[in-house]
Amino acid sequence: MPLNSPTHSRTSGINLAGSLSHEFARFRKVEAIIKRTSFVVLGVYLVVLVGVAGINFFFLRQEGSLRKAGESLRGQINTLSPVEILLQTVKNRTSLAANILGTTQTPPERVLAQVVGILPLGATIAEVDAQEGKFSISVSLPNSGSVVEFFKSLSASSQFSNIEMDGLSLSNQGFYTVSLNIR
């Protein structure tokens, strides 16, 4: 057969079939693997799915038992409510008492008691005006010696942060009146 005949050219085209059949065989192999593994994958997936459902069931049961335990504890706490009422009452009253008593300012009666405590012999209170944050006092003293003694006692006392003298007068009867603002 001459080489340039049509039959010859067709024969050279068929040569490609060799490579095609090779690729096809590989393709068939992959196809078979996919087919086989598909069922395996499905099986594994189903097992996993059943496992997940089992875990879900386990957790749901655990939640149920915890809820039950919680209800039981609530019931026990309810039976102990009289104790809780007592405790809450005490707590409430002590916190209120702390609020009432817990002031930062020195109570006026304490300053008064401190000043009265250092009054010299023969001294009398002429006037007192005491409230929180303000304390003014006028003291009548029988002689100048007691005035000095009173001032010394005031200065020696560490209870007062600030003492201002408002006035010092001498009466016809010979009594000294000292007016002070104390803080």
Add this chain to the structure above:
Amino acid sequence: MPISNIVRDQKRPGGVSAGAIAYDWRRFIVPVGVFLVITLLSATFGFGLVKNILSTVERIDQLKVENSGLQEKRDKLSGADRNLLSRQAQVAVLAVPNQNSSLVSLSAIRNEAFTKNVQVVGLKVVEKEGAQKGVRETGLEFELEGKLFDVMALIEATNKTAPIVKISKVRMLGSGTGDGSVSADLSFQTFWAEAPKNLPAATAPLETLGAKDQQLLLEIEKLRFTASRQVIPATPAGRVNPFAEQ
């Protein structure tokens, strides 16, 4: 597909035939089917289950914390000394009563004034509006006359009586006679507060008494409760009981 078919199909003008496409699909029907089944199961059950598990685990954690709090609260309540608490509650309510305490305080201060030889010249009860930090106040104003040291002793004594009273203002004027007599205007504050009406939720943590509370209770216990809460009627005198048996 036989090789001859491929060869035949390749020979056709226009490329792949309809038959070849159908054959290709048939070959992939199983993996595609499996994929579809997995997708459907995941969409209908899988994701729902996983979501459910995650939310259940979260709820379980919350329940565990809640139950441990409840258990702690139950243990504390069952371990508390009921008699001691009852006594402490009585003392605390006497110090800060749950109803207006002005009359009780008035009576207590008058009793103290009487025992200290201080004369009560006048008194006034002043209602104060509003409440501070849950405490309601009533003002008591006393006009007193007596010796300075007796008035001071009265002031000292009022600080140790229950219900709790606070001195808000002291005004004194010396008599000028030199005998130590003073006339004093003392303003007191008395306090009361309504009792707690509701218990907190069972899950709320229990507030126990701290060291400060115990210390304060000890101080409150030292207060003297001198006045009674009720007026005891005087015994009948000079009257004849008409129902008495003759």
